[in-house]
Amino acid sequence: MTTKNRSWLTLAAVLLPILFSVPLVLGFFGTIHPVFDSFAHFRMHLAVMMAVSAVPALFFGLWREGLMAIVLALTALATVLPSAPAPAADAETPAQSVGGQPEYKLLQLNLRYDNSYPDEVLRLIARESPDVLTLQEVSKDWRPKLKAIEARYPYNLYCPNRSRIGGVAILSRRPFALGTTAQCVGSLIGLARIDFGGRSAIITAIHLDWPWPFSQPRNVATIVPYFERLQGPMIIAGDFNAAPWSQTVRNIANASKAHAAEGLQPSWFAKGAPGFITRWIGLPLDHILVSERIINPQVETLDPVGSDHLPMLLRFSIGGIDDAGPDQQTVMLAR
Template sequence: MAPEASARRSGRGLTAPLLALCATLPTLPLVMGYWGALHPAFDALVHFRIHLAAVVVLAGLPLLLFQGWRRIGLTAMVLGLTAIATTLALPIRDVQAWARVEPANGARYRLLQLNLRYDNRTPKQVLSLIGRVEPDVITLEEVSAMWREEIALLRHAYPHQIICPPPTPVGGVAILSRRPFLHPSRAQCLDRGALAIATVNFGGTAVDVAALHLGWPWPFEQPWQIPRVSAALQQLSETAILAGDLNAVPWSITARRIAAAGGLARLEAIGPSWLARPLPNALRRTVGLPIDNILVKGRLVPLDTRRLDDVGSDHLPVLLEFSVQPDTAPREMMQARLRQ
């Protein structure tokens, strides 16, 4: 047999084992991600559940063409597709179902959530976006010294503000509002500027608005930050919104613990909003991580969420439209909607 033919046959013989290796190795971190309640190291893996599952499916598919390897390929594909389907179909909250709910008093409000990126080189794009969208309230993260100067330009349009002193050069969080703060002296910065809470008057209804920026997952500071933040979130009033960069996907144990601490429901339909800067911006909406989260409770009714255009940050802006049910709304009806 010619050496070239032997080499080609040897290469073909290695194809199936290599594909099987690519299909099986990612299943280890994929499965370990479901053990997040046992240790934060496992919860850190859950952020890449969709990506790992996609690799398993794509590597398993060509194995169906190789006799003797089809069972491995089929098993890998079933495991990967099941992980994707169950994660994306979590019934915690479907915002689109809320879009049919009409505001009782006709009032619709807007909240803009954005991690500014502390060293954003295009701050004017952010200011332009705010001018076009005209949100009622804005929650911001990574408000660095540079951003404090830019935000000063918004003082006339957003006279009610709380800007937390930055614990590091990355910056703290901030809440800007067109609508007045109730009890302004009670607006507070917590956890070294990573959490801000203010009570905002929406048409005569008091709504606690919180801006939160969690640290990176294990082995970084996030697991140790959660107990401190949770203690503050337990004090939120009956109707509240929490928005921010949780550095955690909605299906993580971290996001669940934050939601449980405040008695909040997570909005699941926002979609990917963050991608590391070296990667193309065009991929952010498809393969990015959905770590910019919004959570609500009480009489607040989400009507729509959408990601807006890139403004120079490594995060996309997220816009929430919502209404606030009046006090006369039957409590049973509101609880039923929260369970949808």
């Protein structure tokens, strides 16, 4: 190797980690501008690429530069690594959560508007038999297919389509709480207070646009006032198109006073990818947030069913005692 070639390689070994570090660091400043929050969604991948790109610097004797880049990358990576998922409950045993309250199930899934395997989705629903479904991309092609299960899920809310990809929907085996009206906020969220054996909870299906420069910041500005006014036990489930450490998810969590359920894993990758690939290198775009009266929430990520998003099954119970009468903030949110 000539001296000139070695010089160029040495320069590249220093510059490449720096190039990855710029968007990585800017991603921590999402409160300043949405453009920085867009970088944050890829923090995990940028950190890994930065650490890998710093290895050649060590071979060229640039120990200080290489080690500094690796330490910075690992520090950033430590802020996004998910905790180990909790073991799934035995499906054959009627589960009882903390305090002896009955356990319920919610299935969250972005159907994908052009899913080529709808029968796999319907088989999943039949197998898991959730109490509530929160769905996204319920396109015109999906509506007749979902009609097949409406006898089992007679309480439902379909929100307006957002172009050809469809809208959000809530399907429930359990009735909407007496005196309340389910409603949509455009095509972004659907809200329904559902009666779980005398204790009710607000169930929200959500689907946000892509991050800046797309409409996600405007989406958040639209829906945050609704979450600030809601009261009582709440579950917010859906495709946020945002990573859990992003300002987008943080703003919604703060407004709703909810937190991420335990066990969430990366859920989005290329259509047709095996589930284990998605769980390792996919983006964590699907979330389930729960309020404090949702007891012992546990999420299990299930195998793919033809969508580019993995299904997520939430097991939960409801604690506390409902206030008397309907929640007027849910009945007429638009007032």
